[in-house]
Amino acid sequence: MDFRSSYFYSVFWKSFRRNRFALAGGVVVAVLFAVSLLAPIITPRDPAAINAYQVLLPPSASHWMGTDELGRDVFSRVIFGTRISLYVGFVAVGIAMAIGTLVGLVSGFYGGWFDSILMRFVDIMLCFPTFFLILAMIALLEPSIWIIMLVIGVTSWMGVARLVRAEVLSIKERDYIMAARSIGASDIRIIFRHILPNAAAPMLVAATLGVGGAILTESALSFLGIGVQPPTPSWGNILTSGKDYLEFAWWLSLFPGLAILVTVLAYNLLGEGIRDALDPRLHR
Amino acid sequence: MITYLAKRILMLIPLLFGITLITFAVIHLAPGEPVDMQISMSPKVSAEARQRIREFYGLDKPLHVQYVQWLGRMARLDFGRSFAPDNRPVTDKIAERIPITLSLNIVALILEFGLALPIGILAAVRRDTLLDKGITVFVFVGFAVPTFWLALLLMYFFGVKLGWLPISGIHSLGSDRLGPAAWFLDMMKHLVLPIGVMTFGSLAGLSRYMRSSMLEVIRQDYITTARAKGLPERTVILRHALRNALLPVITFLGFSLPGLIGGSVIFETIFAIPGMGQLFYQGVMMRDYPLIMGILVIGAFLTLIGNLLADICYSIADPRIRHGRT
Amino acid sequence: MRRWFRALLVLALAAPFLAACDGSAKPPSHLSRGPGKPACGDTLVEGTIGEPSNLIPILASDSASFDVAALVYNGLLKYDKNMNLVGDLAQSWEVSPDGLVITFHLRRGVKWHDGGDFTSRDVLYTYRVTIDPKTPTAYAEDFKQIKKAETPDPHTFRVTYGRPFAPALASWGMPILPAHLLEGKDITKSPLSRNPVGTGPYRFKEWIAGQKVVLESFHTYFEGRPFIDRYVYRIIPDPSTMYMELKAGGLDMMSLTPVQYKRQTETPEFTSRFNKYRYPSSTYVYLGYNLRNPLFTDKRVRRAITSAISKDEIIQGALLGMGQAAHGPYKPGAWQYNSTVKDFGFNPEKARTLLAEAGWKRGSDGMLVKDGRPFRFTVLTNQGNEQRLKTAQIIQQRLKKIGIDVKIRVLEWSSFITHFIDKRNFEAVILAWTITQDPDIYDVWHSTKTGPKELNFINFRNAEVDRLLEEGRRTFDREKRKKCYYRIQEILVEEQPYTFLYVPDALPVVSARFRGIEPAPAGISYNFIRWYVPKEEQVYK
16 A cells, blocks of 8 residues: 555545545544634634623623633634644644654664664653653643643654554565665665655554644643643633633633534544545455 | 563563653753752751752762662662652652552543443444444543543532532541441442543543454454354354454553553542642642652552553463564 | 741731630620520531641641641730730730830640640740751741740740840740640651641641541630531632532632622522621732842833733722722731822823833834843742732733733742742742731841842842831831831832732631621631531531
């Protein structure tokens, strides 16, 4: 199965299209992208604009999702939160993919001594409760959006590394790699030309699932007060400010809560769909 | 088998070493010296006392020497005293909280396996039916909903509105005067919500894993053969397919282990359950270095042991592992 | 949140649970007018977000520890409901005409919870261990003014000060520790820090880590047996959970947030089950500037920031109106409060002018620039206080409008103090001070108190304030002191080393089954031992 062939795409698409959940997930993700790109145009108000005299107003024609505890427009905040949450998700996953790919490639391609050390390192990292590591690093450094993305990335690359390594091991011994090597292709060339494109599919799945996970992690950090800091709105910190008013200002928690739920769900369904579509054994 | 075991146990040594190294590195990320904390908590401590503490923690030495000294103390199970104002030994603080977290998470883990495995099997057997789809959405919603939000909503609904369940803590006041049965029932009532939410959130991973493992097995030749022989479908699935599909699940158990110790900061905070998660969170926010290091090392170490046990179980269950294929 | 230094002692005194009545078993007559008959029994369950750290009060610095200690220990003196100093463990006391010698006549027959006799030896021990340089306490300063302490007999304690010291009497509200259990031992390793023994109305029963601290009434308490049999502090780290616990009946008492007070507890269902109280708290919240930072050395800049901030807006937005604007370090209405002093009010135009005078020009993006550097700083505040975070956000927005870029960082209390305040590693902070009953604010404003870990952490230095502070604490003459502190308030308004923000209201809520609560200037808990639940309404056996 070559990731680059048009045959691959047609098979993939045929299978993917049949999966309604995956399609729905894909549509939601596409809409989220559009929303976060267009956020400044869609939002009626400055998401950071405080109005101390209009706090916790219920949804109305002027505030579609009501106002928060400082009189800010919840609709504008949720829309801008889309941007921040996706941003956190993508950068964190990007970092994890970069580290994981590098470790997995090097480990799988060169093998031996190098491989044992790197894989033991992966084992060690997997022994720590991930959320504890994240908490410790963020609290000891500083809860800025950059640190959050970095720390989530740095603590979630191990799965990717194992996955890439396994792919590399299975591809390495194939004939066309041998052939490339025999005609004197460099390691770099073999890695980028032949191995990476083949490993790309499972990586894509891992990345899709990872974005959802990172969004959830950010909201958990926000709950503990060390997520994205004000005045920047993230779904996690809007939801956290809403949790104190669950009963009478339901709008403040309902909208960001649903946003997280739907988004993470969409990423998971999309990821699963891609995985199923990529698995040739499932095609009947 | 003995050689396999010996090999595995020998492997622990470099891993343990790595765990301490990473813990040490994480702590030294922070700007400033750990000792400043201790001193500052006690504003009137003299310069000489400061020097004493510096020496105790070896902070006047280069980093690698500090590390070796720290290792030495840990080998003697001396994790030092907490930097918090209570100044208690770190081991005491961990010891009084670890049972709660462990038992809570083990119950949740048992529930998770008890629910997720049948769900996963069902989804695989009824692949692409409405049931499969319903299960898919259900378990993914559990994963995708922010846990603290769901927990608070349920707490409000069952605790405040309906008054069926207690809100927080693990015992009612005065439960110590109840009989053992009533006492246990009281505790169970307190744990319904936290364990329920915890389990709901974790169904997705395992049930999906089970589902694909089952699908894989069902496609194998021997299943086709069994079917061809005219065995009833039920027998085929339960006798032949299930046993083989369950095997990889043992690996999954290994992955769940760190969660036994660290998975519950949020739940413990919301439900006021005095466990390790809460302790670690407070320690981290206060920069209580001995406590952070102690919990990280002990947590990772326990996971390591757990992984070893899981591997041994696996090798017993699947003889292929013992011979050659490590 | 936390009270520092003598501030902390005042916490014990401002929330005194002991009424000044004798130990008769009969309730005072005025109570019988209330509904229900006073009866012993029942339990009060209070929610606390933080777990106490250490129940030896001189070693603790968190309010959770001090709340518990206030029921377990007594001082020599305490404040009554009208905030006058009255005897507690001291039956009476005399001050020598020159103000240098105080003789305390101790109450006789007072027992420690373990049965030992309370004597002057305990007082002497408490004094000695507090000033012992090996004791890691933040509360030694007042006691270092003492030249000589002696115990002529077991029921007399005498201290001699080197120079007149006006806050001397107030400082003896400090909880007295049991010498017979502590003397000759290392106090930092004492089991009493988790199992305290005091003389107070409640004795320690158990502390289950992370869950609860349980106290039981001390039947032979010298002011009589308290009505409520048990006092339980439940540790509930999440405020939303705590509020639900209250509504579900798992808690009897907690502090409400302004939003809860105004918007969530107005239903008949709630008001029939709970009584809410509201009175000005003894704290003021301020925005403090690090005066070592070149950004804030210019007085015009500080005045500009104050002008750009609307205190009304903050009180509306963060407190829903439940507080009053602060213009100085004292509580409105106190004798030392100078009501003629007001700062300049909300005036962004004036702020812009002042900043322009100070050399700050508007850049192309509308933000202020001077010598190529933008006007940018970080405000630090502590975790767990929603009002302060809201205040910070409102200030952030207001300052942005005049071209100042503010970042907010929320920090856990102890790491905030040790890593940022004590190391002077901050630009601006939003914090609060407890307003002490005695107007002496030497430790916060005197230029000699700017050393490491001392309380003048913003590095305020003003020769006239120094002189006035010195004068104010060396005389007992109230009129003379008033003059000093009036003038200090004028200077502080002129200098704006802090932007004084607000005095928030305290908003406690108590289950309606508790009777005998009489709100007074000291709050509600000063007469806790006189609270009761009529027999038929008691919940806990």
